[in-house]
Amino acid sequence: MKQPSVYLKMRVLGAIDTAPGRTRHERVHHVASMTFLDEAGNARQFTWRTIQTWYYRYKNHGITGMTPQPRKDKGHTRKVTPEELLEAINSAKPHFQKLRHNKMALYRFCIEKGLLDPGRIAQTTFYRFVREYQLLAPANEEHKQRLAFSMQFANQLWQADTMVGPYCTTASGTRQQTKLIAFLDDASRVICHGEFFFAENVETLVQTLRAAFYKRGVPEQLLVDNGSIYCSQEITLICARVGCILRHTAVRDAAAKGKIERFFRRVRDQLLVRQLDLSSLDVLNRQFTDWVEHDYNATEHDALGMKPIDRFGIDLNRIRFLPPSEHSDELFYAEATRQVKKDNTFSFEGRRYETPVDLRGREVQLRYERCKGDVSPTVILYYKNERLGAARLLDAVANGLLRRKEQA
Numbered sequence: 219m220k221q222p223s224v225y226l227k228m229r230v231l232g233a234i235d236t237a238p239g240r241t242r243h244e245r246v247h248h249v250a251s252m253t254f255l256d257e258a259g260n261a262r263q264f265t266w267r268t269i270q271t272w273y274y275r276y277k278n279h280g281i282t283g284m285t286p287q288p289r290k291d292k293g294h295t296r297k298v299t300p301e302e303l304l305e306a307i308n309s310a311k312p313h314f315q316k317l318r319h320n321k322m323a324l325y326r327f328c329i330e331k332g333l334l335d336p337g338r339i340a341q342t343t344f345y346r347f348v349r350e351y352q353l354l355a356p357a358n359e360e361h362k363q364r365l366a367f368s369m370q371f372a373n374q375l376w377q378a379d380t381m382v383g384p385y386c387t388t389a390s391g392t393r394q395q396t397k398l399i400a401f402l403d404d405a406s407r408v409i410c411h412g413e414f415f416f417a418e419n420v421e422t423l424v425q426t427l428r429a430a431f432y433k434r435g436v437p438e439q440l441l442v443d444n445g446s447i448y449c450s451q452e453i454t455l456i457c458a459r460v461g462c463i464l465r466h467t468a469v470r471d472a473a474a475k476g477k478i479e480r481f482f483r484r485v486r487d488q489l490l491v492r493q494l495d496l497s498s499l500d501v502l503n504r505q506f507t508d509w510v511e512h513d514y515n516a517t518e519h520d521a522l523g524m525k526p527i528d529r530f531g532i533d534l535n536r537i538r539f540l541p542p543s544e545h546s547d548e549l550f551y552a553e554a555t556r557q558v559k560k561d562n563t564f565s566f567e568g569r570r571y572e573t574p575v576d577l578r579g580r581e582v583q584l585r586y587e588r589c590k591g592d593v594s595p596t597v598i599l600y601y602k603n604e605r606l607g608a609a610r611l612l613d614a615v616a617n618g619l620l621r622r623k624e625q626a
Contacts, residue, residue, distance in 0.1 A: 222264070224284045226256050227272050228487050230264060234273070246270055267301035276486075279382060298339040303347050306333035321345055368521075369405040372533035376410060376430075376437040377402045377478040380445070381485065383414050386496045396502065398485065399423055401430040402478045403437070406529035407519050409481065409510045410434040414502050421588055423447045427456065428550045434530070435537040439463045441475060452552050459549045460540065484514065545605065548598055551585035558582055563612055571597055571609040584609070 222230075233252060239245035250266035275283035306328045325344045328334040334344075369375045383396035399422060400412030411430035415422040440462050442448035449466070457464040467475060489509050495501050515527040522529050540546050556564040558577040563570050566584060573582070583600040599606040 220256075220258075222262065223257060225491055226254060226262070227276075227284050228491065230254060230269055231272055231276055232487065234269075242273075246273070265301070267304055270304055271299075271301055298334065298343075303334070303339070303344070307348075309333055321348060371536055372403055372406045372408070372530045373435055373437045373537050375404040375439045375441060377404060377441045377475045378427075378448070379443060379475055379478045379482070380418050380447075381482040384490055384494065384496060384502075386414070386416075386499055386502050388416065388499075396499065397422075398482070398506075399426040400478065400481065401426065401434075401440075402481055403434065403526075403530060404441075404477060405533070406526050407477060407481075407522060408434065408515055408526040408530040412506065412510060414499060414506060416499065418447065420447050420450045420452050423450075424452060424456065424550050427453070428547075431460065431540055435539045436460045436462055439465055441465045441467065443467050443475065455553055456550055461538075481514075488513075545598075547587070548585050548605075551587050551598065554584045554586070555581055556584055564609075566597060567595070569594060570612040572612050573599060573609060574607040577601060577606075582606075 230249060233249045233254075234242065234245050237245040237248040237252075239248055246269050247266050249269055250264060253261045253263055256262050272284065307324065310324055310327050310331070310333060321344075322341070325334075325341055328344075329336050339347075378399070378401045381398040381400070383398045385393045386396050388394050394416050396414040396416060397418040398412060398414050399418070401410040402408070403410055411426055411433050413422075413426050413429070440457060442453075442464070444466050447453070454464055485506075489506065494505055516525055518524060519526050519529075540549070554566065556566060558564050558573055558580050560578050562573045562576060562578055564573070564582070565571075566586075577599075580601065583603075585598045585600060586595040588595065594611060597609040599609050
């Protein structure tokens with residue numbers, strides 16, 4: 219029979235959330251007993267092991283992991299499948315405790331009991347499968363008590379995260395996977411801003427955060443995970459400058475940001491399943507923004523009973539926007555410190571600058587916007603939190619001419 223489509227797989231995974239059962243394992247087994255109609259109208263059923271494999275692929279790789287991939291072992295003996303490995307591990311689990319610390323013992327047990335064939339899976343491959351599909355997550359994670367919560371007012375708390383996106387054409391004509399960075403308001407579920415990038419780094423995060431602040435105001439708190447970009451000094455400084463409390467979830471606790479995770483699921487289920495134009499990043503972002511503003515933000519939310527954008531508007535008089543200033547962008551600049559020399563100059567990124575006022579021997583703060591290539595960044599000087607103005611690139615020849623003119 220024909221391989222199930224991505225759309226059918228997503229329907230099967232979507233049924234897990236509403237299926238009866240106390241644990242995910244029970245809900246998956248219930249979904250395995252259900253019948254689904256494919257695009258041709260054929261009734262399809264899938265084993266719980268297949269559904270479990272789809273679940274882990276979707277969790278770890280997003281919609282890309284649901285796309286059928288050509289077999290790399292074509293023409294060779296087929297290696298062990300994730301379904302077989304999962305079945306072997308589940309059979310061995312009752313004999314072990316603290317599974318995270320017993321990968322080697324678990325592998326040996328599976329081999330000794332004939333649950334796995336050592337000729338089909340090496341020990342290193344076993345470790346890789348376990349890590350990739352998170353097959354040894356502690357059982358108590360399923361039973362951890364988690365109370366649903368929601369903020370009372372808009373902009374009391376934002377949630378932010380990154381999602382793996384589709385492959386898109388780069389400027390050079392190659393195909394590269396994208397990353398979606400998004401910010402969601404907890405009380406209203408409004409998407410404050412989201413954007414696809416080819417890279418997930420501090421620069422792209424700052425770009426998205428700046429757009430979100432300008433568009434929806436400044437939240438009282440920002441909840442993020444422990445990824446390196448979310449723990450960076452620049453994000454911490456930006457939040458401190460605008461008066462936003464930066465909070466981090468517990469390690470490996472993605473469910474703490476459940477609202478943004480559910481939004482990402484809607485992106486996969488409702489947007490990425492469409493025939494999108496992936497000819498460029500700009501085109502992809504225009505399609506995403508159009509869907510967010512005219513579909514997601516403008517459609518009644520089940521938990522709210524109203525549109526997210528309307529819920530956000532109720533608290534508009536409470537929203538704190540960035541003060542209008544020609545220097546507002548400097549809130550999002552990176553920061554460094556330098557010691558001013560006796561000639562009122564300092565060095566930064568291989569260039570020498572002059573200070574606008576006499577600061578000899580003083581330590582100053584520099585705010586600068588990251589620039590690519592050989593472009594000199596704009597460097598703004600601060601001393602004791604007071605803005606002194608832009609530093610100038612040193613022009614020794616011009617300074618010499620000026621000095622001779624003054625002496626004449």
